[in-house]
Amino acid sequence: MVKVTLKDGSIREVEQGTTLADLAASISRGLAKAAVAGKINGEARDLSTPLEKDAEVEIITIDSEEGLEILRHSTSHLMAEAIQKLYPGTILGIGPAIENGFYYDVDSEHVFTPEDLEKIEAEMRRLAKENNTYQRREISRDEAIEFFAERGEKYKVEIIEDLPEDAVISMYTQGEFTDLCAGPHIPSTKTIKAFKLMNLAGAYWRGSEKNKMLQRIYGTVWAKKADLDDYLFKLEEAKRRDHRKLGLELDLFSLHDEGPGFPFFHPKGMILRNELEDFWRKEHRKRGYHEIKTPIILSRTLWENSGHWDHYKDNMYTTKIDDEDFAVKPMNCPGGMIMYKQQLRSYRDLPLRIGELGLVHRHELSGALHGLLRVRNFTQDDAHIFMLPSQIKEEVIGVIELVDHFYKIFGFEYHVELSTRPEDSMGSDETWEMATNALKEALEAKGLEYKINPGDGAFYGPKIDFHLKDCLGRTWQCGTIQLDFQMPEKFDLTYIGEDGQKHRPVMVHRVVYGSIERYIALLTEHYAGAFPTRLAPVQVRILPISDRHEEYAQALRERLNELDIRAEVDDRREKISYKIREAQTLKIPFALVVGDQEAETNSVAVRRYGQGNAGEKLSVDEFIALVKEEIASKKRLV
């Protein structure tokens, strides 16, 4: 007998050799039905795994995150089987589970089309019904290489060759299909029902553009049909909040063939921008930041000096002025360096926090452009903090707190990454390590969870990145804090210390929004275009019932405008329901219906965005108080 400790702490004795499936069945029928795999002492295993000695055991059910991941991975095998049946000669790359689904990278003479996805899906359904079991087999490295080499699976051979010496190599077979795989898998293909193949994409083998591009097929799979439908519905919903769609509908900005990646901001989009910038300036002044503005075009020699010419040239736009080479700035830092050097600095001046809402241009690859989320010119809410080495931790913490303060106000949830030294970078290993550790310490002092992003730092230093999600769950880097020992060196920045000698300051580059453009995109998606009153381009729309109420409406509008409330009058000769509909469509926070009753009593009938039949009657003074309070609170009150 072996002793099994379950997740709830209870202990069961079972016969040696009892499988995880048997164990699940002995606990309850429901559990047995929902079980897809198990964990023995924390390691994920197939349900068919026998229990040989005392262990902590957990049953993984299909409705758990881990269970779904196993289902998704198993479904990618099923898809690979279907593809090889339909398109013989296709060889396989990798086919992992991902968030909400799975993909498989394949290499085939055949160029897959969206119609093929339907065929593959049909074949998968047919194969799933065969109720084939996923069978594990452990084999030696040589056997594995021979097996896959015989079948022309060169990518699998490459993977096996790269496995560590002591790795256990296993294969899984379902039906007539065998794949190299660590497992675990679901017991049988019959569990795979609620799935759909989603789209096709190219993907470089092993993620390197030096390698061949394979064809990637994405699919989604869920425990049950209702979950799949729910997911597909949510996807459709998410598309409705896409900032590109809302940007057009709400007349915020536009993009044109004449300037790919160079957005045009419309009057309403400018109001958003200006609100964000005003708030930014206020918050930064409070924290002792100064604001500067540096030129957009600077000489090549400057960029050579800063290292950008060596490390960033491919992304820079260049031009000639009077036969001299110049470049449009891709970053604001060199301008900031020049400003620092302009005066002799004392240790008493430090930390010196110099902010700049700087417009930068970067040549992004054409295929990477994406609405306002990835553009070729954008405004960074930048700042450079010059400090004593002893001030690093405190300053970095200050920025972390500032970012958190901003994101909380807008209601964003974010995650943090620490990006370390990239291949193409400058400086010694020691300074990089020192800088990286300083950032780590600050993160740990704040108790923030973070993930390490190896090799993703800037060429001059490591960075802390703050990431936000868009409507489809894709994450975008926004805030960043970059520690830099290189620029002060390159530009020979100094301060006079207590000892009367020159010393080298340390510098931090940091942004909070990241890019105003990107932030507006994410805000638009976050609020689904229904901006809080503070940000709404039009805060109040006054809807007179008929011509004779126009005078009252205009007087009201003037009064609101006087108070800095963005109000307008819809004076078209349309029915009130028509005007209401449009005010709602434009997601204007307050629609005020004014007719005889209101004009006589100096009141308004307030209809809030998103509230069905409302029409609460308020005196004009009450309404003004409500709007002002809501603007000040930065969120929706009623």
Added chain:
RNA sequence: GCCGAUGUGGCUCAGGGGUAGAGCAGCUGAUUCGUAAUCAGCAGGUCGUCGGUUCGAAUCCGACCAUCGGCUCCA
């Protein structure tokens, strides 16, 4: 930049070798109507661009550009 798809009036989309259509928006007129679309009329497109095939191309072919979904890269 790479892979695949797409490109028809301001917007959403139909059509598809014989010379372009709808709805919404716009304009004009009528309607003065109290909480999500009043009615009628008018105007608007060298069908992304450039080439080719053809008696004839928006439609077929090619190149380019842009957009979308990914990959790579990044705020």
